[in-house]
Amino acid sequence: MKPRWRIRLALLAMLTLTTASACGGAEEQAAPGATGGVTITMWTRAATQAQSERLVAAYNKGHKNQVKLTVIPTDNYQPRIAAAAGAGQLPDVFAADVIFVPNYTSQGLFLDITDRVGALPFKDELAPSHMKLGTLDGRTYTVPHTLDLSVWFWNKDLYEKAGLDPEKGPATLKEFAEQARAVDRKLGKDGKVHGTFFGGNCGGCYVFTFWPSVWAAGGQVMDAEGTTSFNDRPPMTDVFEVYRDLYADGVTGPTAKEEQGPTWTGFFPRGEIGVMPMPSTTLGTMPEDMKIGVAPIAGPDGGESTFVGGDSVGVSATSKNADAAWEFLAWTVSDEAQVEVMAKNKDVVARTDLADNKYSAEDPRVVLINSLVAKGQTPYALRFGQTYNDPQGPWLRLAREAVFGDPAKVPQLNTEVTKSLQQ
Incomplete structure (x- = not known):
């Protein structure tokens, strides 16, 4: 792991690029609540605005203490946190993409809540991947x-029209490819439907x-420290080959190669795709009349896994209202919040013991999604963003060569991924 003083230097470098206007204003500081309790401040990124707003509204309705929520554009969130940390103006509570939580814990931005979490009767049922990335040196x-x-989502109507069993989705990555080909072969002649x-x-x-296909096959994409890439070996190369063949055969549709992310989930809801990987949160936004099957992502020959994404939340290290802040956080993972706020709105619950609750039980697909929380993974790497999310980073070059270009270049590009992880 990178020495902490080097991480702090990186943080200071980021701060020099951020204007003073990014800092939280005085109006966001904690103040006595109108009800006689304490008003704590909370920041979240726009990507999780809906869930955060529902939780805050429900909490404020039933508690003496209150939460004042500020939603920040997702692209501006990391610079805003960095600037606020440097100026000593972090809110009482802030959420963060779980992938970036290790950076914030390494920088000392979160309060140690080990004993508080340990006192929760359901502490062992909290989403394991999120808890792992929110732990540093045993704290x-x-x-x-x-x-x-x-x-994986599949369109049951398209499956039926293509001669497939609409109630049987793929159980392996190879079956995924076969079913996608069947849809494309039967229905793709007009150019509107793709496998x-x-x-x-x-x-x-x-x-x-x-990556979930790699995990489902029993493999890993990095070492446990997040400093060495394994993306140049099976099963990762096997997964690349499946998608490479699908693209080469025209099964993926012509725009897959250029898709940069903003619209990649927009084609399935229009009934244009037979089967594809999708975020679980989109299930509740699908057309009501669309018949959709849901399956775990599998490896080439079976298994099941998922990428457990989302956000974690903590009390800032500089909060002057730590007790009130913790009261809110503890409530957000309580039965009441997880069932009556999250599950009621078809969100994935943050506790494995609540996977089959009264709301999810109404839809077996939701029960399945909830059950995957305990089986999925969230990769750990302090330089995850620079290496894997940055459009100019080495991972995207590797993946594109593997799928669209020359696979022989993958070993050298994998060396560049490892070099980025170790900087």
Whole structure:
């Protein structure tokens, strides 16, 4: 792991690029609440705005203490946190993409809540991937806030028209490819329907949708320290080959190679795709009359896994209202919040013991999605963003060569991924 003083230097470098206007204003400081309690401040990124707003509204309705929520554009969120940290103006509570939580814990931005979490009767049922990335040197700093899992969706109507069993989705990556080909072969002549789709020019899309097939096959994409890449070996290369063949045969649709991310999930809801990896959170936004099957992402020959994404949340290290802030966080992972706020709105619950609750039980697909929380993974790497999410980073170049270009270049490009992880 990179020495902490080097991480802090990196943080200071980021701060020099951020204007003073990015800092939180005085109006966002904690103040006595109108009800006689304490008003704590909370920041979240726009990507999780809906869930955060629902949780805050429900909490404020039933508690003496209150939460004042500020939603920040997702692209501006990391610079805003960095600037606020440098100026000593972090809110009482802030959420963060779970992938970036290790950076914040390493920088000392979160309060140590080990003992508080340990006192929760359901502490062992909190989403394991989120808890792992919120732990540093055996101490706990965050709890799960929102969860978004990668799964396979298939269009039952298209399957039936293509002569497939509409009630039987793929159980292996090879079956995924076979079923996608069948849909494309039977229904793709007009150019409107395609067997599958993926974000071929989007580093984060590859991570979210391809890596679970590696995990399902018993493999890994990095070492445990997040400093060495294994993306030049099976089963990763086997997964690349499946998608490479699908694209070469025209099964993915013509725009997959150029898809940069913003619209990659927009084709399935229009009834244009037979089967594809999708974020679990999109299930509740699908057309009501669309018949959709949901399956775990599998490896080439079976298994199942998922990329457990979403956000974690913690108390800032500089908060003057730590007790009130923790009261809110503890409530967000309680039965009441997880069932009556999250599950009621078809969001993935943050606790494995609540996977089959009264709301999810109404839809077996939701139960399945919830059950994957305990089976999925969230990769750890301090330089995850620079390496895997950055459009100019080495991972996207590797993935594009593997799928669209020359696979022989993958070993050298994998060396560049490892070099980026170790900087």
